Amino acid sequence: MRAGKILWALMCSLLFSTMAWGDTLISIAVKKQQEKRNQGWSLSDWMTTKNAMFQMDRWLALNSSTTPFEFRFRGGQDRYDQEELINGVVEKKTKTRDWGRATINYSIIGISAGYEKNQTGTEDVITSSSETTTADLSLRIFGKSMQDTNITGVYGIKHYSGDRKSQNQYWGGDGTVYLLPMVGATVGYREYLDHCGSDKWCYHGHTVEYGGFIDLSFFRPEVTFFREKHYWDQEGSTPESKEVKGYRFTASLFF
Numbered sequence: 001m002r003a004g005k006i007l008w009a010l011m012c013s014l015l016f017s018t019m020a021w022g023d024t025l026i027s028i029a030v031k032k033q034q035e036k037r038n039q040g041w042s043l044s045d046w047m048t049t050k051n052a053m054f055q056m057d058r059w060l061a062l063n064s065s066t067t068p069f070e071f072r073f074r075g076g077q078d079r080y081d082q083e084e085l086i087n088g089v090v091e092k093k094t095k096t097r098d099w100g101r102a103t104i105n106y107s108i109i110g111i112s113a114g115y116e117k118n119q120t121g122t123e124d125v126i127t128s129s130s131e132t133t134t135a136d137l138s139l140r141i142f143g144k145s146m147q148d149t150n151i152t153g154v155y156g157i158k159h160y161s162g163d164r165k166s167q168n169q170y171w172g173g174d175g176t177v178y179l180l181p182m183v184g185a186t187v188g189y190r191e192y193l194d195h196c197g198s199d200k201w202c203y204h205g206h207t208v209e210y211g212g213f214i215d216l217s218f219f220r221p222e223v224t225f226f227r228e229k230h231y232w233d234q235e236g237s238t239p240e241s242k243e244v245k246g247y248r249f250t251a252s253l254f255f
């Protein structure tokens with residue numbers, strides 16, 4: 001009787017050990033099958049990879065130039081009407097400002113620096129300062145060059161020096177469409193992010209512009225219409241704003 005119990009215990013132990021070993025074998029087999037699938041090769045996988053590489057090569061071919069370095073120097077004068085709201089009183093003025101900008105592109109990436117000076121003594125209709133400087137980084141999403149139909153994203157910083165010093169980051173985009181081989185249209189947008197200066201005045205705003213141009217080899221004359229909206233807020237003070245509408249004449253040189 002005792003021997004029978006011992007035999008029964010041994011059989012149960014052997015059975016459970018066999019089941020556990022079976023589970024281990026199954027786990028090992030499943031893991032190896034997964035590794036084989038991940039490391040294996042199939043015609044469908046090859047076609048999928050080839051199609052993805054083709055799309056990448058196609059995008060690069062459409063948006064790459066045989067001359068990766070590009071330079072653009074441009075400048076002009078803005079003439080505009082300004083409507084300013086201060087302490088609940090609206091003031092209307094007609095002003096002008098001069099500006100210049102330089103851009104260097106390598107392939108689809110570019111850097112730009114700009115300078116503006118308001119001839120009336122008030123900083124580019126945004127603050128009472130007389131000067132503004134800008135610097136930004138751009139990425140061309142579509143198009144082979146600056147003198148081609150293109151879409152470009154921009155992110156940068158704009159600094160005002162004067163009575164209300166501030167330094168605003170901004171983002172935006174520019175687009176160019178050639179309607180004819182030498183004639184085209186442009187559009188641009190900038191959104192100035194909220195920033196509070198040392199005088200506790202917080203500024204934000206945006207600009208929109210659109211225009212047309214003629215390419216004469218490396219020289220481009222252009223006329224642009226623009227609209228700007230600027231807002232200031234300070235705790236305990238009446239909010240102020242400016243709305244600007246005008247046009248500009250621009251001359252660009254491409255190298």
